[in-house]
């Protein structure tokens with residue numbers, strides 16, 4: 001990105017109109033494009049993003065939960081299984097929304113419908129395009145998480161008012177996945193990579209990152225692996241808040257780790273997207 | 280020479296409805312085309328094998344430790360993993376068949392317009408329907424076979440009846456693929472696929488897949504029994520656990536009916552869509 | 556098919572009569588009539604063209620002939636067979652180049668031809684041999700193992716034509732074979748089509764380029780609004796509906812005394828016919844140079860004067876009052 005953009009205050013006053021605007025400043029325009037686009041197509045993802053997590057909660061939390069609570073491992077959980085699994089599904093849903101929104105839509109905008117190219121034909125920079133889209137993804141994650149959290153609360157699966165903080169936690173968890181996946185998507189020529197990503201990365205994350213059962217029940221090697229995943233940190237953070245048992249130290253660590261993935265992913269995404277769009 | 284359908288039309292339609300491959304010799308050729316293009320994304324196809332295996336590990340092994348044994352018939356309990364494994368086999372037969380027959384057919388119908396070029400050759404819409412469903416079944420059979428091997432290796436299979444679990448999985452796939460293909464001919468945009476999700480996901484989660492039917496109150500049990508996946512799960516569970524009776528034929532009949540009805544509707548609709 | 560000795564045959568030999576015969580052929584889409592009762596007859600070995608502007612009903616006609624669109628009324632026989640009942644058997648002997656390429660982008664260039672040959676029932680070995688031969692013919696041998704997606708428009712078009720030839724068709728249907736191609740690519744394609752014609756393949760093509768029609772067609776119909784406006788060889792049509800020569804005048808804007816309508820009226824006295832178009836005046840006459848001289852003599856504000864021979868464009872203009880390519 002150009003060094004020509006760093007202007008002093010006095011220079012800014014004399015504002016030569018030809019001077020390229022600061023990258024990132026016009027991300028709002030890209031954001032509003034995605035928002036308008038979403039208003040036209042929201043139904044296309046309504047069931048998978050709003051209904052699916054609630055159905056998972058009902059099936060796992062209540063149906064299977066009845067067996068768990070009566071089973072040999074039930075008492076060791078300390079809480080009803082549904083209260084254990086709800087924050088897990090919350091974090092996992094945030095991840096899935098984040099990943100879903102930064103795979104096919106990104107590919108479409110790069111290649112199939114070329115919306116990014118249309119944006120770049122205006123004064124917008126690649127950074128604007130990236131941040132604008134990422135802001136939209138954040139809104140999608142937030143909306144999905146909020147609806148789920150509200151339903152889970154109504155169903156009595158949320159035990160503490162701390163759960164309000166689980167909303168930003170879920171958002172962070174979703175973004176921590178969305179940003180690196182965005183970076184990956186910008187390098188892809190075909191959707192083959194996405195299929196592999198979903199089947200070999202997202203599904204195992206969903207199933208083994210402490211979502212449905214504690215990671216400590218995994219074999220030792222897998223347990224350590226689970227602790228390295230951002231999803232586990234998102235799940236644990238949401239769970240502490242939802243159960244009303246937050247601990248400052250571990251929570252801060254979770255937040256820091258998730259931020260690391262998000263910001264690191266953004267940096268890489270800026271590189272890969274720039275390379276893709278300006279070649 | 281009139282352009283109206285001749286009186287023999289109905290007969291002809293029946294003759295063409297003879298099951299694959301009798302009524303659709305050239306359908307093989309389209310199947311071959313699919314196999315050829317699949318060579319380029321074999322790794323995606325191979326990855327499909329892992330989905331049920333991951334679920335089995337997570338639910339069967341991880342959650343299984345929390346759940347404990349499940350009573351499958353009076354006086355007989357099995358580990359949770361053995362209880363859930365047949366359900367995963369049935370559900371993955373459904374998911375694979377539905378995916379192959381809806382999204383990928385819709386894509387070829389509307390986007391790549393593959394069938395447009397196929398139909399300017401001697402192939403007919405019927406051949407297209409048969410070939411695409413055949414392709415879905417072929418893939419489904421390979422996945423089911425591989426998953427069964429995993430179950431055998433893990434010691435989750437209790438009976439020789441399990442040999443029939445493979446053809447049963449193919450039959451289940453046939454039913455869902457035919458209905459899925461018929462449904463995809465009604466789709467206008469990608470948005471409509473949310474309705475497919477709406478049908479498939481609740482079945483996956485609630486058709487006595489992850490816990491026994493008796494968990495539900497009686498009124499709900501009745502509803503669960505009305506879903507096709509419930510019958511698929513019962514069929515596979517009985518075969519894998521060796522709990523076999525004549526009732527299984529009833530479960531199997533559900534899919535035979537779905538397959539026949541789906542095929543007829545799909546071929547008709549394709550006729551109308553492609554030969555307009 | 557009730558006649559004791561059906562004229563049509565499935566065995567591959569060409570029937571004695573016309574290969575394509577349409578009587579009162581109609582295609583309706585809902586309440587809209589795209590093809591409005593046309594009579595067409597194409598003989599073996601002929602190169603036959605449908606010339607017409609956008610929406611004339613050319614593609615609709617081609618799709619009916621290609622047996623992928625049942626006629627709404629009228630009769631249609633292709634190779635002596637009825638397309639509604641014997642569509643599959645007829646298609647086995649047609650080659651189809653649709654208006655929009657429908658190449659299989661998941662396959663390579665060679666695989667596109669091989670797989671297509673397999674659809675026609677050719678054996679694997681035959682299909683491979685055919686593919687090599689046709690890729691050579693289409694000058695695509697070097698790209699044989701590339702994916703289709705990155706090919707240029709002209710290459711894709713040639714591949715589509717090559718693909719349409721896998722079954723050694725009796726009739727090749729080409730729907731706007733060269734639209735969207737640059738002049739050089741068009742000439743390459745025309746050259747390939749000439750060769751096919753020499754080999755005795757019956758060509759049926761649509762176009763809205765009169766030069767293409769003049770180059771390729773032995774006989775053609777001018778279509779407009781779903782109907783046939785005229786029929787004949789390019790020369791006959793020009794002779795019948797136009798003059799030998801044409802003068803095209805472009806006039807300066809807003810010069811009193813040189814209004815297009817007035818110019819046309821005055822020049823019409825010595826010419827057979829004049830047409831006023833938005834950007835020019837056309838004077839149909841047997842001696843265009845004389846007309847040009849007269850225009851100069853009368854002192855019109857002529858920006859440019861071009862004398863040329865009549866083309867099918869002029870025929871079309873005469874028949875329909877509209878230009879072909881608008």
Ligand SMILES: Nc1ncnc2c1ncn2[C@@H]1O[C@H](COP(=O)(O)OP(=O)(O)OP(=O)(O)O)[C@@H](O)[C@H]1O
Pocket residue numbers: 555584587588589607608609610611612613614615616654763
């Ligand atoms: N499937 C269809 N449904 C409804 N209308 C159709 C359909 N196909 C064609 N039409 C209409 O029929 C008319 C003739 O279309 P057709 O494609 O045959 O024209 P054409 O001569 O090939 O034009 P072009 O030069 O633009 O290709 C058009 O008005 C078109 O909108």
Ligand SMILES: [Mg+2]
Pocket residue numbers: 613614615654730
């Ligand atoms: Mg056309």
